[in-house]
Amino acid sequence: MTLSVQDLRVYYRTLRGEVKALDGVSFDVADGEILGLAGESGCGKTTLGKSLIRMDGRMKHVGGRVELDGENLPIGDTVKMNPFRFTEVSIIPQYSMSAMNPTRKIGRMVRELLDSRGVTVDLDELHRRLDLVELNRDVLGKYPLELSGGMKQRMVMVISTLLNPSLLIADEITSALDVSTQKAVVTTLKGFRELGFVKSMIFITHDISLTNQLADTIMVMYAGKLAEKAPADAIVNRSRHPYTQLLISSLPEVGVRYAEKKLTGIPGNPPSLLNPPVGCRFQDRCPLAFDKCREEPPAVEVEKDHFVACWKA
Amino acid sequence: MLKLQEVSKVFRVGAFGGKTMTAVDEVSFEVGRGEVVSLIGESGSGKSTIGKMVLRLMSANGGSITFDGDDISKLDKRAYYRKVQGVFQDPFSSYNPIFKADRVFSMIKEVYFPKEADRVWRDKVASALNDVRLDAGQVLNKFPHQLSGGQLQRLLIARALLLDIDFLVADEITSMLDASTRIDVLNLLADLKLRGLGVLFITHDLALGNYISERTVVLHQGRIVEYGPTAKVFETPEHSYTRKLLASVPQLHRKWEGV
Ligand SMILES: Nc1ncnc2c1ncn2[C@@H]1O[C@H](COP(=O)(O)OP(=O)(O)OP(=O)(O)O)[C@@H](O)[C@H]1O
Ligand SMILES: Nc1ncnc2c1ncn2[C@@H]1O[C@H](COP(=O)(O)OP(=O)(O)O)[C@@H](O)[C@H]1O
Ligand code: SF4
Ligand SMILES: [Mg+2]
Ligand SMILES: [Mg+2]
Numbered sequence: 126m127t128l129s130v131q132d133l134r135v136y137y138r139t140l141r142g143e144v145k146a147l148d149g150v151s152f153d154v155a156d157g158e159i160l161g162l163a164g165e166s167g168c169g170k171t172t173l174g175k176s177l178i179r180m181d182g183r184m185k186h187v188g189g190r191v192e193l194d195g196e197n198l199p200i201g202d203t204v205k206m207n208p209f210r211f212t213e214v215s216i217i218p219q220y221s222m223s224a225m226n227p228t229r230k231i232g233r234m235v236r237e238l239l240d241s242r243g244v245t246v247d248l249d250e251l252h253r254r255l256d257l258v259e260l261n262r263d264v265l266g267k268y269p270l271e272l273s274g275g276m277k278q279r280m281v282m283v284i285s286t287l288l289n290p291s292l293l294i295a296d297e298i299t300s301a302l303d304v305s306t307q308k309a310v311v312t313t314l315k316g317f318r319e320l321g322f323v324k325s326m327i328f329i330t331h332d333i334s335l336t337n338q339l340a341d342t343i344m345v346m347y348a349g350k351l352a353e354k355a356p357a358d359a360i361v362n363r364s365r366h367p368y369t370q371l372l373i374s375s376l377p378e379v380g381v382r383y384a385e386k387k388l389t390g391i392p393g394n395p396p397s398l399l400n401p402p403v404g405c406r407f408q409d410r411c412p413l414a415f416d417k418c419r420e421e422p423p424a425v426e427v428e429k430d431h432f433v434a435c436w437k438a
Numbered sequence: 439m440l441k442l443q444e445v446s447k448v449f450r451v452g453a454f455g456g457k458t459m460t461a462v463d464e465v466s467f468e469v470g471r472g473e474v475v476s477l478i479g480e481s482g483s484g485k486s487t488i489g490k491m492v493l494r495l496m497s498a499n500g501g502s503i504t505f506d507g508d509d510i511s512k513l514d515k516r517a518y519y520r521k522v523q524g525v526f527q528d529p530f531s532s533y534n535p536i537f538k539a540d541r542v543f544s545m546i547k548e549v550y551f552p553k554e555a556d557r558v559w560r561d562k563v564a565s566a567l568n569d570v571r572l573d574a575g576q577v578l579n580k581f582p583h584q585l586s587g588g589q590l591q592r593l594l595i596a597r598a599l600l601l602d603i604d605f606l607v608a609d610e611i612t613s614m615l616d617a618s619t620r621i622d623v624l625n626l627l628a629d630l631k632l633r634g635l636g637v638l639f640i641t642h643d644l645a646l647g648n649y650i651s652e653r654t655v656v657l658h659q660g661r662i663v664e665y666g667p668t669a670k671v672f673e674t675p676e677h678s679y680t681r682k683l684l685a686s687v688p689q690l691h692r693k694w695e696g697v
Contacts, residue, residue, distance in 0.1 A: 164616075166616045301527070303642035304686040306481065332688065372617055373690065375618045376621075377621065378689060378691075379644070379645040381649060382648060382649055388621045389625075390621045
């Protein structure tokens with residue numbers, strides 16, 4: 126599987142105008158690659174994930190294209206996307222745990238979902254996968270309410286990968302979980318790739334420390350645009366974009382204490398995406414901003430596979 | 439300021455409430471004025487149940503909870519909530535979806551500060567929002583679903599601060615926040631602590647607890663397994679469970695073992 130996204134633009138229609146949530150983003154995901162997608166709240170991570178699988182009624186595909194294995198993915202067309210969902214591209218949505226239908230037993234939910242895809246349940250395979258994620262088979266007879274957060278999350282992971290999609294998008298699937306459960310979820314995802322249940326993955330989270338436990342490549346977005354994309358180790362150890370650097374320096378590493386070393390967040394807020402500033406969207410908050418930043422910096426490959434959109438990089 | 443003595447909570451579970459489960463088991467600790475105490479444990483260990491009892495959202499089955507020496511179950515509720523407030527993990531659930539943000543603030547005024555002049559109140563709201571780094575113009579005229587999780591969480595903290603409280607129960611308030619907002623919120627709590635606020639900081643992430651708290655309580659299946667100065671719990675954890683929690687914190691420059 127290879128995914129290629131070129132100059133993708135997806136806007137939300139609102140009463141006050143268009144929210145330019147995804148405004149010209151280009152990147153590739155290679156076969157077997159796990160891409161970690163990071164960035165502040167509201168930068169467009171979920172929008173990107175949803176665009177690749179199902180746009181909601183208010184989203185509009187304004188420009189750019191997406192190719193899966195060299196073939197055009199009809200992302201703007203909900204009906205034409207049907208044959209691709211679950212089989213080619215699958216998503217574990219943000220808040221999916223809390224979105225499970227509380228009145229349906231898990232087993233019935235799985236059956237209905239597969240029916241709607243015209244597939245019958247392969248019960249042996251389902252059981253095998255439950256065993257793999259260490260869920261007791263009797264969860265199928267339970268209601269979502271009876272499962273803990275970690276169990277629900279593993280259940281959602283099993284369901285969304287049951288048809289072996291080429292690309293799995295996991296949106297903030299760990300942020301509501303405690304640290305030991307987060308570790309278990311990440312271990313499971315890696316296992317899924319090894320076993321061939323999924324080929325490539327886009328793992329969305331605002332937590333770079335967590336992304337780095339799993340991702341081969343990390344892409345940092347800012348206000349609807351790509352800021353930096355590089356192998357995980359390059360992002361963590363030698364990031365070149367001021368935004369990435371500030372994001373990393375705001376992480377409370379184990380051992381750091383307020384009384385001894387006060388960490389700082391990034392001053393200011395991301396710009397409104399109704400009328401984003403012309404030029405670099407980070408300019409209002411960037412300590413390095415200069416005149417040139419009123420023009421938009423292109424994403425440049427500064428070393429192999431390391432892309433940065435900043436005039437100072 | 440806040441003192442728990444052998445507090446227990448037993449839930450009735452099963453189809454007809456026939457079975458019981460002990461969520462909190464004889465827990466005792468104290469939080470002083472201007473002190474942050476972390477309450478740490480995995481999901482299901484009883485953290486939120488303790489928080490809810492302190493906030494009087496449920497009552498204890500045994501033991502006592504006192505605030506400045508008074509049994510909290512005997513205090514007038516409104517007077518108690520002037521001093522003690524809570525903020526929770528999922529901001530969307532603790533916020534009525536049909537109210538815009540300004541309505542939420544004006545309700546506080548109606549209940550607690552009916553005599554305050556509108557202008558003074560507006561300034562107070564603006565300064566509380568400023569404390570949590572929110573722009574009044576950007577958030578006040580919006581419904582909850584139009585705000586991001588981080589914005590909403592900060593709004594709820596601002597709401598708690600408006601009451602000029604003495605004590606805050608913060609239950610997993612940072613887990614939905616991005617790194618930059620998270621550190622702002624932690625620093626905010628630390629600053630408020632310097633102004634005398636007592637905080638019960640509930641989290642599953644030891645690194646966060648270590649960052650701001652003086653003392654740490656580690657909870658496992660409703661029981662305290664370790665309790666002491668944060669630095670000590672952190673540097674020389676005595677219980678294997680604490681060590682396990684510590685090893686599970688995702689760290690930027692260290693890869694998890696066995697993943
Ligand atoms: N239905 C909608 N109508 C209008 N604007 C929207 C809508 N949904 C999202 N947006 C806006 O689009 C932008 C990107 O939102 P998105 O949900 O993709 O962010 P995100 O990066 O996933 O954030 P988070 O980390 O909080 O999940 C934000 O500015 C958001 O306010
Ligand atoms: N209202 C309730 N009824 C029955 N059991 C409950 C209720 N609330 C919590 N519990 C149980 O009590 C235990 C502790 O829960 P909780 O305090 O929410 O844990 P934490 O906040 O540490 O994740 C869990 O086993 C949970 O399932
Ligand atoms: S282009 Fe300019 S404003 Fe943008 S990140 Fe680089 S230096 Fe800062
Ligand atoms: Mg999102
Ligand atoms: Mg809890």
